[in-house]
Amino acid sequence: MYKKFLIVIIITGTSILNVFSGNYLPFIENNGQWSEQILFKATVMDGNLFLEKNAFTWYFSNATQLLNADHSLSQSNPIIKKHAFKIFFDNSNPDVFVSGNNVRPEYYNFFQGNNPDEWQGEVPAYNSVIYKNLYNGIDLEVYSEAGNLKYDFIIHPGANPEQIKIRYEGLDSIQLRSTKLYLYNSVNTLVEQTPYTYSNSEKIKQTIPCNYILKNNTVQFHFPEGYNTMETIVIDPTTLIFSSYSGSTADNWGYSATYDDDGNLYGAGIVFDDGYPVTLGAFEETFQGGFSFFPCDVAISKFNAIGTDLIYSTYLGGSQNELPHSLVVDDNNELVVFGTTGSDDFPVTADAYDNTFNGGYNDTVTYVIYFPLGVDAFVTKFNVDGSALIGSTYLGGSGNDGQNSGSTAFNYGDHSRGEVVTDNDMNCYIASSTTSSDFPTTAGVFQSAIAGNQDGFVAKFNADLTALIWCSYIGGAADDGPYSMKLAPDETILISGGTGSTDLPTTADALQETFQGGSMDGFVARINNDATAILNATYIGTDNYDQIFLLDKDDENNVYIVGQTSGAYPVTASVYSNPGSSQFITKLNSDLSEIIFSTVFGSGSSIVNISPTAFLVDECYQLYVSGWGGTVNSSFNPLTGNVLGMPITDDAYDAVSNGSDFYFIVLGNDADELIYATYFGSPSAADHVDGGTSRFDKKGIIYQAVCAGCGGFDDFPTTDDAWSTTNNSFNCNLGVFKFEFSFTGPSASISAIPLSGCAPSTVIFSNTSTQTENFLWDFGDGSTSTESEPNHVYETPGTYFITLIAIDSDACIPNDTAYLTINVFDLPEAGFSFTPDSVSVFGFANFIDQSTNASSWYWTFGDGTNSTLQNPTHAYPAAGNYTVCQTVTNADGCTDSICKQIEVFEISILDVPNAFSPNGDGFNDIFLPVNYGLSDFEFRIYNRWGQLVFQSNDSSIGWDGYFNGVEQEVGTYAYVVLGKGKDNTEYYRQGNLTLVR
Numbered sequence: 002m003y004k005k006f007l008i009v010i011i012i013t014g015t016s017i018l019n020v021f022s023g024n025y026l027p028f029i030e031n032n033g034q035w036s037e038q039i040l041f042k043a044t045v046m047d048g049n050l051f052l053e054k055n056a057f058t059w060y061f062s063n064a065t066q067l068l069n070a071d072h073s074l075s076q077s078n079p080i081i082k083k084h085a086f087k088i089f090f091d092n093s094n095p096d097v098f099v100s101g102n103n104v105r106p107e108y109y110n111f112f113q114g115n116n117p118d119e120w121q122g123e124v125p126a127y128n129s130v131i132y133k134n135l136y137n138g139i140d141l142e143v144y145s146e147a148g149n150l151k152y153d154f155i156i157h158p159g160a161n162p163e164q165i166k167i168r169y170e171g172l173d174s175i176q177l178r179s180t181k182l183y184l185y186n187s188v189n190t191l192v193e194q195t196p197y198t199y200s201n202s203e204k205i206k207q208t209i210p211c212n213y214i215l216k217n218n219t220v221q222f223h224f225p226e227g228y229n230t231m232e233t234i235v236i237d238p239t240t241l242i243f244s245s246y247s248g249s250t251a252d253n254w255g256y257s258a259t260y261d262d263d264g265n266l267y268g269a270g271i272v273f274d275d276g277y278p279v280t281l282g283a284f285e286e287t288f289q290g291g292f293s294f295f296p297c298d299v300a301i302s303k304f305n306a307i308g309t310d311l312i313y314s315t316y317l318g319g320s321q322n323e324l325p326h327s328l329v330v331d332d333n334n335e336l337v338v339f340g341t342t343g344s345d346d347f348p349v350t351a352d353a354y355d356n357t358f359n360g361g362y363n364d365t366v367t368y369v370i371y372f373p374l375g376v377d378a379f380v381t382k383f384n385v386d387g388s389a390l391i392g393s394t395y396l397g398g399s400g401n402d403g404q405n406s407g408s409t410a411f412n413y414g415d416h417s418r419g420e421v422v423t424d425n426d427m428n429c430y431i432a433s434s435t436t437s438s439d440f441p442t443t444a445g446v447f448q449s450a451i452a453g454n455q456d457g458f459v460a461k462f463n464a465d466l467t468a469l470i471w472c473s474y475i476g477g478a479a480d481d482g483p484y485s486m487k488l489a490p491d492e493t494i495l496i497s498g499g500t501g502s503t504d505l506p507t508t509a510d511a512l513q514e515t516f517q518g519g520s521m522d523g524f525v526a527r528i529n530n531d532a533t534a535i536l537n538a539t540y541i542g543t544d545n546y547d548q549i550f551l552l553d554k555d556d557e558n559n560v561y562i563v564g565q566t567s568g569a570y571p572v573t574a575s576v577y578s579n580p581g582s583s584q585f586i587t588k589l590n591s592d593l594s595e596i597i598f599s600t601v602f603g604s605g606s607s608i609v610n611i612s613p614t615a616f617l618v619d620e621c622y623q624l625y626v627s628g629w630g631g632t633v634n635s636s637f638n639p640l641t642g643n644v645l646g647m648p649i650t651d652d653a654y655d656a657v658s659n660g661s662d663f664y665f666i667v668l669g670n671d672a673d674e675l676i677y678a679t680y681f682g683s684p685s686a687a688d689h690v691d692g693g694t695s696r697f698d699k700k701g702i703i704y705q706a707v708c709a710g711c712g713g714f715d716d717f718p719t720t721d722d723a724w725s726t727t728n729n730s731f732n733c734n735l736g737v738f739k740f741e742f743s744f745t746g747p748s749a750s751i752s753a754i755p756l757s758g759c760a761p762s763t764v765i766f767s768n769t770s771t772q773t774e775n776f777l778w779d780f781g782d783g784s785t786s787t788e789s790e791p792n793h794v795y796e797t798p799g800t801y802f803i804t805l806i807a808i809d810s811d812a813c814i815p816n817d818t819a820y821l822t823i824n825v826f827d828l829p830e831a832g833f834s835f836t837p838d839s840v841s842v843f844g845f846a847n848f849i850d851q852s853t854n855a856s857s858w859y860w861t862f863g864d865g866t867n868s869t870l871q872n873p874t875h876a877y878p879a880a881g882n883y884t885v886c887q888t889v890t891n892a893d894g895c896t897d898s899i900c901k902q903i904e905v906f907e908i909s910i911l912d913v914p915n916a917f918s919p920n921g922d923g924f925n926d927i928f929l930p931v932n933y934g935l936s937d938f939e940f941r942i943y944n945r946w947g948q949l950v951f952q953s954n955d956s957s958i959g960w961d962g963y964f965n966g967v968e969q970e971v972g973t974y975a976y977v978v979l980g981k982g983k984d985n986t987e988y989y990r991q992g993n994l995t996l997v998r
Contacts, residue, residue, distance in 0.1 A: 026145035027105055027126035028052065034111035034121040034316075040099050041130050045150060048188075052130055052143060054097060057088040061188040084186040086171030090135060091219065092164065097135050101127030102142070110315035110387050112348040113298065115356075120348060122388025123313075136164040154222075154236040162236070167220040177215040196222060197237045200229065209234060256417060256693030258706040258737050259328040259336075264306035267336060268706050268737035269325040269693070271370075272300035272316070297322040297370060299340060303387060308739065313387045319344025322370055323379070324417050326403070326433070326693050331423040335391060336383045339421035339431055341403040342395070343372035347379055353394035354462065354469045361401035361436070366416040367691055378403025380421065380429055380466055392466030398437025405434045407455035407480030409499045409521060411548060411565070412612040413637035417692025418484040418498075418550070427464035432457065432486035432496050435474075446473035446532045448506070457483035459496060459532060471532045477502025481524075485552045485616075485694075489527070493536060497525045497562055499548030500540075510594045511539035518542070523549030523564050525593055537593040543568025545607075546640070551616035551626075551694070558591035563616045563626055565609045566601070567640070576600040576672040579648055583609045586624055586672060600672045602626075604646030609634075611644060611664050614690060615705065617697035621745045621813035623676065624668040627703050631661025633689040644680060653679035654740075661687035665703065667742055670813075676744055682707075701745055707736040746812030747773035749819035751805045757824040759895030762795045764823055766803075773809040781823070798827040826893035829854040833887045839904040842933065845874045846903060848885065855889035863903075880907040909934040909982025916995040919962030928976075928994060929959025935980030935988060942994070943975045950974070962996055971996055 028041040035042065041052040048061035061084050109124045129144035138160025143152045156162050169175050174185045180195040198211035209228045214221045222236055257269045298318030304311055317323065321343035329337050345358035361375020377397030384391055396402060405418045419433035435451075435458050442449045442458075456476030462469055475483060479501035487495045503516040505524055516522055522542030528535050541549055545568030553561045563586050570585045572578045573596060582603030590597060603610045611628030618624060634641040643660035655662075662682030669676055682688035688707055695705040750769040758764070768776065768790045778786040780793050781801030795801060803821040832851035840846045850858060850871045860868045862875050863883030877883065886900040910933040917928040930940060935956060942951040942960050950964040962969050978990045 026150065027107075027128070028101060028130050028143070029109055029126045030101055030124055032121045032124045033119055034113065034124065041101065041127075043145075043150070050150065052099070054099060055090050055093045055095070055135075058085065059087075059191075060085045061186065082187055084171075084188040086169060086184075086186060089168040089170065090141075091166040091168050093135050094137065098133040100131055100133070101125065101129070102131050103128040107311040108313050108388075110313060110383075112315065112317050112381075112390060112393075114319055115346040115348055117348075117351070120390070123386070136160070139164060151237070156234045156236065158231045158233060162222055162224070162234075165222060165236075169218045169220070172218070175215065175218055175220075177213055180212055182213050182215070182220065198222075198224075198228075198234060199237075200232045200234050211236060254691040255706040255708040255736060256325045256414075256691055257328045258695040258704045259330055260696060260698050260702070260704045260739075261330040261334050263334075264698075264702075264739075265312065266304045266306070266308065266704050266737055266739055267301060267328055267330070268304070269299060269301045269328055269338065270706065270708075271297045271322075271324060271691070297324075299323045299325045299338065301325070301328075301336070301338065301387070302737075303336075304737070315383070315387050317348065317381060318342065319347040321345075321374060322372055323347070324366070324370065324692060326417045327420045329421050329423055329696075331382075331427045332425060333427055334385050335427070336387065337421050337423060337429055338379075338381045338383075339403075339419060339433070340379055341376040341417070342379045343374050343376050345374065347377075347393075347395065348381075348390065349379075349393045349395060350390050350466070352465075352467045353392060354467055355395040355397075355441070358395055359397040359399060359402070359437070361397070361399065364401060364404070364406055366404070366406065367414065372401075376401045376404050378431065378433055378435075380431060380462060382429070382464075382466060392462075392464075394462070394466045396431070396441070396460060396469070396472075398435065398439040398441065400436035400438065400440075402435040402437055402440065402458075403433045405455075405482045405484075406436075407434070407482065408501055409434075409455070409480050409482035409548070411499070411521070411546070411638060412609075412641060413634045414612065414690055414692035415482075418482060418694070420484065420486045420694060422486055422488055424488055424492075428470065429462040429464070429466065430486060430488070430494065431460045431462070432483040432498075434458070434482045440472070440474065441469065442473055443469065443471045443532075446471055447528065447535050448474040448476070450474065452476050452504070453478045453480060453502060455480040455482070457481045457496070457498060459483065459486070459494065459528065461532070473528075473532045475506075475526065475535075476500070477504040477506070479503070481505065484548075484550050487552055487554050489554050489558055490556055491558060492530045494528050494530060494532075495525070495552055495554060495560060496528065497523065497549040497552040499550075499564075500524050505538070505540065506535055507538045507540060508535060508593075510592070511537065512589065512594055512596065513540040513542065516540055516542075517547070518544035519568060520546045521548050523547050523562065525549065525552065525560060525562060525589065527560075527591075527593065537591075539589075539593045541587065542566075543570055545569075550613045553616055553618040555618055555622060559597065560589045560591070560593065561616070561618045561624065562587050562589070563613050565613075567607050567609070570601050571596065571599050572601055573598045577602075577668055577675045578672075579603050579605050581605045581607065583607055584611060584613070584626075584628075586626070586668065588671065598671045600668075602648065602666060602668075604642075604644075606642065606646070608642035609640065610642055610647055612641070612690075614693075615695040615697050615703055617699070617701065619697075619701050619745050620699060622670040623701070623744055624672060625697050625701055625703070625742065626666050627663065627695065627697070627705055629661075629663045629682075629689050629707075631659075631689065632687045633661065647680075648675060648678050649680065650675065650678050652677065655680045655682075657684070658682070659684055661689070663688055663705070663707070665740065665742075667701075667744060677742060681738075681740070700748060701742040703738075703740045703742075705738055705740070707738065746814035747771065747807035747809045747817045749805050749807035749817040751803070751819045751821050753803070753821055753823065756822070757826065757893075758795075759828055759893070760796060760798045760825050762823075762825045763792060764795065765792050766790055766805075768805065770805070770807040770817070770819070772812070773807050775808040777806045777808065779804040795823065795825040798825050800824050826895050827854065827891070828895045829856075829889045829891040829897050831855075831887050831889045831897040831899040833885075833899070833901070835885070835901070835903060839906060840877065841906055841908045842878065842880050843876050843908070843910075844905075845876050847874050848872060848887075850887070852887065852889045852897075854891050856892050857890045859888040859890075861886045861888075877905040880905050907934055907983055909986065909988065911935060911978065911980065911982075911988045911990055913976065913978055913990050913992060913994075915993070916997060917962070918997045919968075920998045927959040927961055928996075929957075930976075930978045930990070932956050932978075932980065935982055938980040939978070941977045943977075944969070945973060945975075956980070969996060971998055 051058040132141035135141045138157045140155040176183045182193040184191040198209045199206040302314040323342045325340040349356040377395045381393040382391040456474045460472040481500040483498040526538040549564040551563045578600040582601040587599040588597040611630040613628040615627040630644045658680040667677040801823045888898040912931040938956045951960040
């Protein structure tokens with residue numbers, strides 16, 4: 002059995018939207034998404050830095066208190082210390098020019114609040130920011146090194162460093178100790194190291210002694226030994242070190258992940274980001290979530306298929322809290338996000354189905370996320386590059402909507418269950434929960450009125466979310482929670498979840514028509530596509546606790562479910578099972594009347610091991626489950642346990658667990674065998690998600706979000722070339738990974754160099770297919786190959802469609818096909834002539850272009866000079882035979898060249914000027930005959946008395962107006978020049994010259 006393992010891990014740092022790769026913090030430009038005084042923003046350890054025109058603003062939170070408030074029941078509304086202070090550059094230029102430098106490859110999108118004028122897409126970020134002429138002749142550069150903030154003052158020649166005055170406001174105190182500057186505040190201490198000052202005018206750093214002068218709360222720089230004011234010097238306070246009391250901000254938590262057709266990975270979480278402070282100094286806030294302490298928005302990042310590059314990151318939210326539940330990418334490659342919001346200013350589009358927040362009752366989830374105004378569901382669709390909203394809408398009534406807060410919430414994070422899916426017309430379907438008795442159901446649906454305190458709902462929107470096509474409750478008298486939804490091959494809709502209702506509507510001949518007992522049962526329902534009827538519905542359960550969290554279907558309309566049980570769940574014959582375990586997988590027939598197979602897996606205990614996050618039935622009917630378990634879950638609910646003792650195969654990626662890890666299992670067709678099982682996670686931290694679902698694609702690749710590294714651990718498994726391989730805070734960060742099991746059969750994948758070229762074009766094909774060594778190539782020009790990685794020559798221009806078929810006749814899916822397009826362009830044809838056929842030295846040769854299909858020209862004349870004119874002329878300074886080459890390029894970038902020989906023959910020249918001005922201005926200071934090709938050269942100058950004042954036999958040396966070291970007077974002088982030219986021709990010139998000054 003072939004098995005390919007591919008893992009891509011990205012641990013975002015400090016903020017999901019301020020991830021940084023390597024040593025560079027991103028400085029995000031303000032394009033209108035923040036208040037106007039902010040020019041750039043960077044997220045730093047424990048807080049934010051706002052760069053303004055003539056000032057910096059720092060805003061910090063106490064990391065210890067944040068850590069204690071995170072994922073914990075230990076505190077109720079803890080008091081959180083915060084501190085803000087400013088750095089003013091006093092008397093700096095009011096018209097300073099501030100700009101980003103070294104733009105980063107990723108971009109950022111901001112959809113915060115309900116004012117579209119403040120929504121910004123494709124916002125750039127930079128590795129540094131330059132303040133040009135902050136003071137006269139002095140620049141300031143702000144950047145980072147090894148994740149620490151740095152800034153340099155660049156003092157240009159003649160500028161006065163005494164202009165620099167740095168004033169601090171809002172600190173508890175500021176002290177100069179030895180040569181270091183200590184900035185004390187109520188949250189942490191910042192240390193500005195001894196200023197490293199140097200001159201680099203000759204590209205050699207020469208250190209210059211420099212120290213701080215502190216007077217009151219203003220700092221200047223002093224040079225005890227002075228410096229050369231005509232050189233450029235740099236004042237670098239080295240690294241700004243954060244000496245935090247302990248820990249770091251719990252910046253973002255992982256919720257949901259999905260994929261697109263190109264294998265790109267989307268991860269969503271919540272980011273806790275303090276806004277711009279309105280007061281300076283220390284202050285305290287009672288921790289109640291986003292409304293009063295942690296402005297908690299949805300944050301989405303898109304990574305490339307191999308996890309090496311961040312493509313974009315997006316903020317989504319309003320002034321209150323938001324949570325993401327489910328992500329999906331539709332057939333147009335547009336991302337759809339379903340979640341909950343407590344904001345009455347959530348970014349909804351102008352023509353949205355519902356652009357008004359409906360509110361509800363105050364609620365808190367995962368201990369610390371507070372919704373004082375209640376919650377509505379939201380659905381948002383982005384364009385392909387995430388830079389604009391195609392549609393965004395509320396969905397809700399007067400209660401809480403989109404949130405599973407009833408007795409159905411068994412696991413940590415169950416509040417954010419629910420799913421969004423799309424159909425071929427890009428319509429959006431939602432399944433979730435509501436407590437609203439006035440939830441907006443539509444006419445004719447199968448359940449138009451609420452039946453209990455919390456019912457489920459299912460809804461269908463059109464593609465741009467401007468219309469609610471239909472909406473129905475689904476539930477009984479107790480709490481009900483739909484968690485998973487799929488569109489079946491016959492366009493019916495499958496829904497599964499958990500229920501405490503004894504009167505949930507079921508259908509005749511259902512597998513279990515009545516509630517089975519215990520605290521909760523699972524349920525499965527199939528409804529028609531206009532939601533006018535429940536076609537099939539059944540309970541799934543024992544006389545103890547049971548819930549269904551995920552479902553899938555096959556091409557025969559059978560239904561597969563994954564859930565938890567504390568009872569004696571049925572196990573059918575001939576299946577792999579771990580008797581007595583608390584996780585189940587069941588296959589039902591299409592009308593939900595029969596079990597085709599059923600099994601349990603886990604540690605053999607009635608205590609739940611994992612909370613399921615993703616499920617797949619692949620094209621070979623193999624079963625994949627992803628989930629997590631451990632202390633985060635058992636602290637929330639003592640009836641849950643850890644992952645220890647779960648089955649692990651010999652080829653597991655990780656056979657050892659600390660008990661709080663992710664767990665993957667793959668079972669064979671109809672659960673007949675255990676194919677693969679492994680742990681995955683940090684050996685130290687309690688890995689988990691804070692809600693939401695992730696996804697497998699049909700090839701068996703899991704795209705999983707993780708809340709990783711909690712407690713400041715930095716040992717979550719990463720790949721070497723991942724976008725970020727470290728946890729850049731001391732608490733939790735969103736991690737996303739991609740794990741390929743590949744048990745279905747061969748997976749075809751190709752690339753080529755070049756994808757476009759000029760005829761004849763030799764293309765080198767790379768074959769990254771897996772699980773087979775048998776291939777068939779079709780090169781699109783009538784030729785084929787069975788080599789693994791062939792090269793192929795395309796002689797004729799055209800567009801060629803390449804097909805690679807990867808073949809394994811023993812696999813359940815024996816073939817997989819990959820496609821590629823190659824473009825081959827026509828060549829131009831170089832050609833030229835020249836006149837005359839031969840040319841003298843200093844004579845002009847005229848080159849005439851005779852090429853075809855050319856759009857640009859490049860000439861080399863053989864003497865080290867060149868031209869880009871179409872028809873150039875050229876004069877040669879020396880005799881000889883020269884090779885002239887013309888290279889032409891057409892609009893497709895294809896080139897052709899031709900070279901020809903030209904003869905340049907020797908001539909002799911002698912000419913003499915009549916005046917010069919040796920005044921030392923560098924112009925006409927030397928009297929020298931114009932000569933070329935002369936031998937036996939002799940040059941003499943006489944004054945008016947006939948006295949010889951200059952003589953030379955070197956044709957390159959002229960008279961400078963001096964005789965015997967004495968400057969000669971202005972006047973008229975006589976010259977004699979003679980020499981022997983080509984073919985021994987005698988040249989002779991005599992005459993008068995005038996010396997002027």
